[in-house]
Amino acid sequence: MTIDMQGKVVLVWPHDLSQRHVTQVLQEHTPWVVKNLQAMSEKVRPHVQPPTHITLAALAQSFSVHYQVSLEPCKLVEHDHTLTISGDVADIEAVRQRLNIWLKKKGHQYLKPWLAQVATEMGVAYHDVSIRLQKTRWGSCSAKKRISLNAALLFLPDFLVRHVFVHELTHLKHLNHSSHFWQDVALFEPDFQKHGRLLKQYAKDVPLWLTQPFDVGFDKVVREDVS
Ligand SMILES: [Zn+2]
Numbered sequence: 001m002t003i004d005m006q007g008k009v010v011l012v013w014p015h016d017l018s019q020r021h022v023t024q025v026l027q028e029h030t031p032w033v034v035k036n037l038q039a040m041s042e043k044v045r046p047h048v049q050p051p052t053h054i055t056l057a058a059l060a061q062s063f064s065v066h067y068q069v070s071l072e073p074c075k076l077v078e079h080d081h082t083l084t085i086s087g088d089v090a091d092i093e094a095v096r097q098r099l100n101i102w103l104k105k106k107g108h109q110y111l112k113p114w115l116a117q118v119a120t121e122m123g124v125a126y127h128d129v130s131i132r133l134q135k136t137r138w139g140s141c142s143a144k145k146r147i148s149l150n151a152a153l154l155f156l157p158d159f160l161v162r163h164v165f166v167h168e169l170t171h172l173k174h175l176n177h178s179s180h181f182w183q184d185v186a187l188f189e190p191d192f193q194k195h196g197r198l199l200k201q202y203a204k205d206v207p208l209w210l211t212q213p214f215d216v217g218f219d220k221v222v223r224e225d226v227s
Contacts, residue, residue, distance in 0.1 A: 048209055050092070051065050052064065056154040057155055058155070059110055063081050064083070066084045067084075068086035068087075070086055070088075071088065072088070073094070074087035074098055076101070083102065085098055085099075099210075100151075100210070104132070104133065106151065107131035107153070111131060114161070115147065115165050115169075118165045122166070122170075122188055124170075126141070127146050129146070130148045131148075132151065133210070134148070134150045138199070139167070149168070155202075157202070163195040167185060167192075
């Protein structure tokens with residue numbers, strides 16, 4: 001049994017081997033195949049470099065990111081659309097943390113009042129809102145009327161942020177995806193079907209540095225970026 005570079009599994013067996021025996025061999029080797037396919041997919045993982053530019057489409061704002069090496073602990077300073085990350089920037093987890101904290105702060109600053117505005121327009125009220133960096137959800141709404149928003153919404157165009165807001169705020173009235181729920185969504189978001197499809201496409205544009213570990217080759221980029 002072999003696995004080629006495209007991940008195709010090839011089993012060659014002697015012609016006198018029974019079908020039952022072949023099936024048995026396949027079953028016995030399934031863990032081996034799974035293990036090797038996983039190892040291969042890790043090898044082809046996309047290259048993730050720390051960002052040198054960040055565009056928050058929802059706010060129509062762009063930032064350039066500079067890295068300054070020093071012996072201090074990592075910190076991030078924003079000034080005039082420039083983010084300066086200084087300190088031990090070879091500590092890639094620390095860099096990622098600084099960026100994530102910065103993004104969540106932007107979420108608090110912009111997404112919270114924006115959500116409040118849409119809630120007023122829709123005539124609904126929630127208990128509170130939190131800004132997180134969930135891996136798989138744009139937002140959620142609990143039975144206790146707590147709304148949670150993904151700070152990554154800031155990477156989407158504004159009409160899709162509104163789409164997510166209307167969806168979550170409608171859950172204040174319907175904690176399900178029944179036909180009544182969608183009828184109420186349509187009142188404030190008539191294009192919800194089209195926008196729902198677009199949301200899936202735009203999800204691919206969320207920068208990899210937010211969700212994936214950085215490459216180990218980070219050092220090189222940092223050194224080139226030192227100003
Ligand atoms: Zn929902």
